[in-house]
Amino acid sequence: MITATVETRDNYLTHEYGVKSWLLTKDHKRIALLYLASISFFFFLGGIFATIIRLELLTPPGDLVSAQTYNKLFSLHGIIMVFLFLIPSIPATLGNFFVPMMIGAKDLAFPKINLLSWYIYIAGGACVLYAMLEGGVDTGWTFYVPFSTSYANTYVILTGVGIFIAGFSSILTGLNFIVTIHRMRAPGLTWFRLPLFIWSMYATSLIQVLGTPVVAVTILLVAVERGFHLGIFDPALGGDPVLFQHLFWFYSHPAVYIMVLPGMGIISEVVSVYSRKKVFGYRFVAFSSVAIAVLGFLVWGHHMFVASQSVYASLVFSFLSFFVAVPSAIKVFNWTATLYKGSISYDTPMLYAFGFIGLFTIGGLTGTFLATLGFDVHVTDTYFVVAHFHYIMVGGTLMAYLGGMHYWWPKMTGRMYPEGWAKLSALVVFLGFNLTFFPQFILGYLGMPRRYWAYPEEFQVYHVLSTAGASVLAVGYLIPAAYFIWSLRYGKIAPDNPWNAPGLEWQTSSPPPPENFEITPVVTSEAYDYSILEEMKVG
Amino acid sequence: MAEHIVTKKQYSYVFATLLLLTFITTTVGMMDLGRLNVVVALVIAVIKALLVVLFFMHIYWSSKLNKLTVVAGVAWLALLLWLTLTDVLSRGWLPFPGK
Amino acid sequence: MANHSLALRHQFDDVEQQKDASTFGMWIFLATEVLFFGGMFCCYTVYRSRYPMAFGNASNHLDLILGAVSTAILIISSFTMACGVNSAATGAKNALVGFLGLTILFAAAFLVIEMSEWHMLYKEGLMPGFNFTYKEFDPGHVQLFFCMYFAMTGLHASHVTIGIGILAVMAIRAWRGAFGPEYFTPIEISGLYWHFVDLVWIFLFPLYYLIARHLQG
Numbered sequence: 056m057i058t059a060t061v062e063t064r065d066n067y068l069t070h071e072y073g074v075k076s077w078l079l080t081k082d083h084k085r086i087a088l089l090y091l092a093s094i095s096f097f098f099f100l101g102g103i104f105a106t107i108i109r110l111e112l113l114t115p116p117g118d119l120v121s122a123q124t125y126n127k128l129f130s131l132h133g134i135i136m137v138f139l140f141l142i143p144s145i146p147a148t149l150g151n152f153f154v155p156m157m158i159g160a161k162d163l164a165f166p167k168i169n170l171l172s173w174y175i176y177i178a179g180g181a182c183v184l185y186a187m188l189e190g191g192v193d194t195g196w197t198f199y200v201p202f203s204t205s206y207a208n209t210y211v212i213l214t215g216v217g218i219f220i221a222g223f224s225s226i227l228t229g230l231n232f233i234v235t236i237h238r239m240r241a242p243g244l245t246w247f248r249l250p251l252f253i254w255s256m257y258a259t260s261l262i263q264v265l266g267t268p269v270v271a272v273t274i275l276l277v278a279v280e281r282g283f284h285l286g287i288f289d290p291a292l293g294g295d296p297v298l299f300q301h302l303f304w305f306y307s308h309p310a311v312y313i314m315v316l317p318g319m320g321i322i323s324e325v326v327s328v329y330s331r332k333k334v335f336g337y338r339f340v341a342f343s344s345v346a347i348a349v350l351g352f353l354v355w356g357h358h359m360f361v362a363s364q365s366v367y368a369s370l371v372f373s374f375l376s377f378f379v380a381v382p383s384a385i386k387v388f389n390w391t392a393t394l395y396k397g398s399i400s401y402d403t404p405m406l407y408a409f410g411f412i413g414l415f416t417i418g419g420l421t422g423t424f425l426a427t428l429g430f431d432v433h434v435t436d437t438y439f440v441v442a443h444f445h446y447i448m449v450g451g452t453l454m455a456y457l458g459g460m461h462y463w464w465p466k467m468t469g470r471m472y473p474e475g476w477a478k479l480s481a482l483v484v485f486l487g488f489n490l491t492f493f494p495q496f497i498l499g500y501l502g503m504p505r506r507y508w509a510y511p512e513e514f515q516v517y518h519v520l521s522t523a524g525a526s527v528l529a530v531g532y533l534i535p536a537a538y539f540i541w542s543l544r545y546g547k548i549a550p551d552n553p554w555n556a557p558g559l560e561w562q563t564s565s566p567p568p569p570e571n572f573e574i575t576p577v578v579t580s581e582a583y584d585y586s587i588l589e590e591m592k593v594g
Numbered sequence: 595m596a597e598h599i600v601t602k603k604q605y606s607y608v609f610a611t612l613l614l615l616t617f618i619t620t621t622v623g624m625m626d627l628g629r630l631n632v633v634v635a636l637v638i639a640v641i642k643a644l645l646v647v648l649f650f651m652h653i654y655w656s657s658k659l660n661k662l663t664v665v666a667g668v669a670w671l672a673l674l675l676w677l678t679l680t681d682v683l684s685r686g687w688l689p690f691p692g693k
Numbered sequence: 694m695a696n697h698s699l700a701l702r703h704q705f706d707d708v709e710q711q712k713d714a715s716t717f718g719m720w721i722f723l724a725t726e727v728l729f730f731g732g733m734f735c736c737y738t739v740y741r742s743r744y745p746m747a748f749g750n751a752s753n754h755l756d757l758i759l760g761a762v763s764t765a766i767l768i769i770s771s772f773t774m775a776c777g778v779n780s781a782a783t784g785a786k787n788a789l790v791g792f793l794g795l796t797i798l799f800a801a802a803f804l805v806i807e808m809s810e811w812h813m814l815y816k817e818g819l820m821p822g823f824n825f826t827y828k829e830f831d832p833g834h835v836q837l838f839f840c841m842y843f844a845m846t847g848l849h850a851s852h853v854t855i856g857i858g859i860l861a862v863m864a865i866r867a868w869r870g871a872f873g874p875e876y877f878t879p880i881e882i883s884g885l886y887w888h889f890v891d892l893v894w895i896f897l898f899p900l901y902y903l904i905a906r907h908l909q910g
Contacts, residue, residue: 155704162704164714230721237659238714239704265670268725272732276844284822285840287736292833292840293747298739301678302732352673356681366688368681570703599782600775609772613765616898620761623903631906635899642895650775651888657713660720667724671731675738682739 066469066566081166082569084467087152089173090143095536097139097180102529104132109491109522117509125508126193127209133196138218139180141448142310145317146228146263147176149459150256152467154232156560156567157250159241159576164234172227179221186213195506197307200288200299204280212281215274222271225313229263232256241559243578250558250582251340255320258344262309262316262351270306273299297362304355312351314448315415316344318455319386322408325458326390328556329405330397333583336389343382350379360431369428376426383419387412402554403477407458410485414450418443421496436506439499445492454484457535464539465553469566470546476538484531490524557584598655608649615642700876712878719882723889726852730893733845737900740837747834749905754819755842756810760902763806764894770799771891774860778884781877786870789880793864796887800857807850814839842901849897852890859883 067084077085108128111119120128151169155162163169186192192214194203203211236257240249277299279285288294327334334340356364356372364372390412399405421443425431434440464472494517499505503514510518552561557580563572580587619638627634648654653661705711741748777792811820818826821840863883866872872880 160704164704165718166702166704168718226725230718230725233721234714234718238710238717264721264725265666265728268729269674269732272729272848275848276733276736279844280840285844286821286836287840287844289837292837293740293744294837294840295682295739295743297681298678298736301681302674302735305674305678305732352670353677356677359681363685364681365684365686367684368677371677371680600779602776602779605772605775605779608775609768612768612771616761616764616768619899619903620757623757623899623906631903635903639896639899643892646771646888646892646895650771650891651885656716660717663717663720663724667727670724671727671734674728674731674735678735678739679742682742 064564065568066564067569068469068566070569079170081162081170083151083155083163083166083169084567084569084571086166086169086173087148087150088467090147090151090176093173093177093180094140094144094148097135098144099536101132101135101140102532104128104135105525106529108132109525111508112510112518113522115510115512115515120508122508123193126195126506127191129506130192130195131187134183134192134214134218136448137196137310137314138221139176139183141314141452142225143176143221143228144314144452145321145456145459146232146256146259146313147173147224149321149456149463150232150259150317151228153463153560154235154253154256155239156563156571157253157558158236158239158244159559159572159578160235160239161570161572161575163231164239165231168227169231172224172231175227176221176224179217179219179224182217182220183214184217186210186217189213197303198274198277199303200277200280200296201290204277204286204288212278215278219271219274219278222267222274225263226267229260229267232260233264236260241576241578247338247341248578248580248582249341251323251334251337251344252317252320254341255316255323255344258348259313259316259320261345261348262313266306266309266313266352269302270310273302273306276302297359297364300359300362300364301355304358305352308355308358309348309351311444311447312347314452316347318411318415318452318459319344319383321455321459321462322390322411323386324556324558325404325408325462326393327583328462328554329400329402329408330394331585332393332397333581333585334389335392335395336385337582339385340389343385346382347379350375350382354379354426357426357431360428361435373426373428373431377423380419380423380426383415387416387419401478402461403472403474403481404458404462406478406481406485407454407461410481410488411451411454411458414446414454414488418446418451421446434499436504437499438495438503438505441505442492442495442499445495450488450492454488457481457484460535460539462554463560464542465549466560466565466567468543468546469549469564470542471549471553472535472542472546473538476534480531480534480538483527483534487524487526487528487531491521491528492524494518494520494524555588557582557588598652600649600652600655605650608645612642612645615645708876715878715882716885719885723885726889730845730848733841733848734896734900737841737845740834740841741900741904744831744834744837745904747831748838750830751835751838751842752901752904753906754814754817755902756813757902757906759806759810760898763803764898766799766803766806767891767894770796770803771888773799774884774887778877778881781867781872781880782874784874786867786872789867789872790864793860793867797857797860797864800853800860804850804853804857807846811843811846845897845901849890849893852893856887856890859886 067082077089080086111117111125117125189210192209192211194207194211236253276287280287280289286292286294288296288299290296323334323340354372354376356368357376360369425440425443461472461477498514498517503510549565551565559576562576615638619635622634623631647664653664701708701711705714773792773795777789777796780788780792814820815824818824819839820843821836825836827835860883863880
């Protein structure tokens with residue numbers, strides 16, 4: 056492979072210089088990097104809150120912070136991590152960068168709306184930050200009424216407005232992707248030749264577009280009730296707090312699929328490339344993404360089993376919740392079958408993929424435990440739930456995100472990351488993660504409630520293990536932050552296709568030119584066609 | 595997709611129908627039909643909505659994809675209403691407090 | 694004078710693709726709006742199914758004639774909007790500007806009627822949060838009705854206001870000759886938005902104004 060030097064070829068990074076060329080860009084690749092910087096900021100901010108939480112939980116009494124401060128800490132940790140980090144993470148960074156490239160397009164359908172969505176995100180994030188600096192909220196990221204509407208004396212409206220605004224960023228991104236994927240595929244690129252990352256981004260976008268508006272109006276109603284005393288959820292007037300929960304979880308359950316589906320898409324790409332095999336059961340994996348998106352909307356009541364939802368509704372939701380596990384399981388089986396008899400290389404992205412498959416499986420299975428009514432009554436609102444969702448969001452999504460960042464870093468920046476350090480941090484993350492969150496399953500099962508800042512002595516040993524794990528995990532995240540930045544200046548120059556991967560994004564330079572491709576590609580092969588790559592290889 | 599121009603005359607038929615239906619729904623609304631009142635009101639509202647969506651908004655002549663988008667939006671709202679109502683309407687069916 | 698062929702953005706291959714994408718994008722946005730208002734329709738449905746008598750009683754405090762007239766006005770504005778799209782498609786620039794202007798006029802009329810209704814309800818002590826003094830039959834649930842009423846009509850009114858802004862911009866651009874038979878997509882998609890605003894009211898009217906009206910006689 057001929058390695059071109061970055062200096063002599065015009066690429067999207069060198070095409071224009073100056074702050075205005077970044078802040079007023081319409082290039083999806085630059086917008087992706089704008090998002091990357093902002094969500095990284097929020098990730099580390101959310102991480103700081105997690106650190107303080109874990110430090111408080113080292114000892115049984117509440118001795119590090121006050122009770123209300125603790126409530127604010129877990130609320131802000133949740134709000135920032137869910138709304139300002141996880142939801143936008145993969146779609147707004149890797150999705151923005153690679154959806155057009157993987158379908159052979161010059162940009163997304165609506166580049167100006169793409170830039171607008173970043174500004175909206177920044178506005179929402181700024182609102183939440185401002186609320187946080189003024190004192191934050193203590194309602195939990197779930198804003199349950201009537202506490203949030205009538206009793207909390209923290210910055211509920213301001214935080215709510217911030218999330219409301221950020222929600223529109225999510226909607227616009229989803230809208231952009233749906234139109235782009237439908238209307239701007241390169242000639243020859245039929246639906247069933249699309250990379251599976253595109254299928255998962257498409258499914259994710261469907262959820263963003265259909266679910267986010269409902270949580271937006273719900274948060275608006277909370278703000279309106281608090282601000283104008285329109286007591287829509289006020290029990291004194293006959294309002295129903297459980298109705299709030301229905302509206303909230305109608306979005307917030309599918310939201311977890313917004314978080315995990317893009318990760319699954321990355322895993323499909325990575326598992327294929329580093330086994331040199333096409334993904335087993337392509338159509339099953341493609342349809343399973345859409346199935347998860349649809350089925351994910353049918354199960355929200357499983358967050359409300361003990362909330363005085365009727366028993367019949369709980370039965371229905373419990374029953375449906377088992378179904379949503381099926382398409383996820385199909386993916387796990389198909390990834391495994393892809394690995395079988397593949398020619399496996401243990402590059403860093405693949406290490407993260409292995410981590411994902413194992414940890415997501417544990418997280419997903421514990422989800423089915425929670426879907427079981429009888430068991431849920433025992434462990435609801437305990438650390439079992441906390442462990443379950445962290446296994447999926449951190450052990451799943453975040454690992455996939457890191458895997459995707461490593462996989463596509465050469466393409467985005469034209470630089471290689473240092474493989475030795477990268478493998479080390481993948482290992483540190485995996486070990487740190489399990490040490491942090493596995494003890495929490497035990498804690499929950501033994502009865503430790505979530506959102507409590509003090510606890511009985513007998514739980515301390517598990518909390519100490521968990522906090523120790525968290526410190527290891529933090530190191531595991533700080534090392535990549537450091538070497539990624541380092542690599543921008545000192546990393547090895549990356550070839551156009553360092554992994555010898557199929558896929559349109561690898562058929563252009565690293566970094567890509569502003570218009571992505573010199574000539575619009577015409578697609579004649581199926582997805583993940585390694586035989587063509589073998590023919591193309593010289594020597 | 596060929597550019598289909600809808601004439602003002604065609605729009606005026608739709609317009610007249612919409613006004614007529616508004617008149618009907620208001621008049622019927624003042625009569626006592628018991629439980630049928632809400633049914634009639636909603637049926638008329640749906641017919642009016644269909645007229646607006648199909649003809650004013652051109653869905654009748656639009657691509658399958660646009661039609662599907664409309665259906666998806668409405669279907670998802672129906673889903674929200676239906677599953678929420680399965681909870682709300684079945685509370686108190688069991689002889690235990692809070693169930 | 695705008696050169697219409699320059700309206701093709703670089704990410705699209707041809708004008709056809711661009712128009713398809715724009716219209717599709719607006720329909721997706723409208724689907725999100727269905728769910729946005731839909732959350733409140735859900736609240737309404739739950740509460741009405743629980744407190745039918747109180748809701749019927751409360752509904753009788755709304756002015757039926759004003760409600761019906763508002764409905765008719767929005768329908769007229771939808772008609773003028775549709776005629777505007779037709780004028781754009783046939784290249785009738787002055788007619789286009791005229792119809793857009795009429796649409797804005799009727800939209801403004803709608804808002805005036807709405808504000809006067811709100812004012813009347815405020816005076817009667819039926820505006821929760823500001824002046825709610827109703828104490829007769831089932832005041833809590835009646836108040837809930839009015840909370841929902843103001844929330845939903847308020848959100849709708851904000852959409853009408855935004856619509857007026859959008860149409861005003863369109864009218865100015867049309868006046869300056871930005872549109873012709875080969876390119877009038879912004880008019881079309883503004884029209885879609887406007888019709889949607891009408892659609893919401895088509896449901897709000899019977900749900901709020903036509904409950905148990907026969908009680909009033």
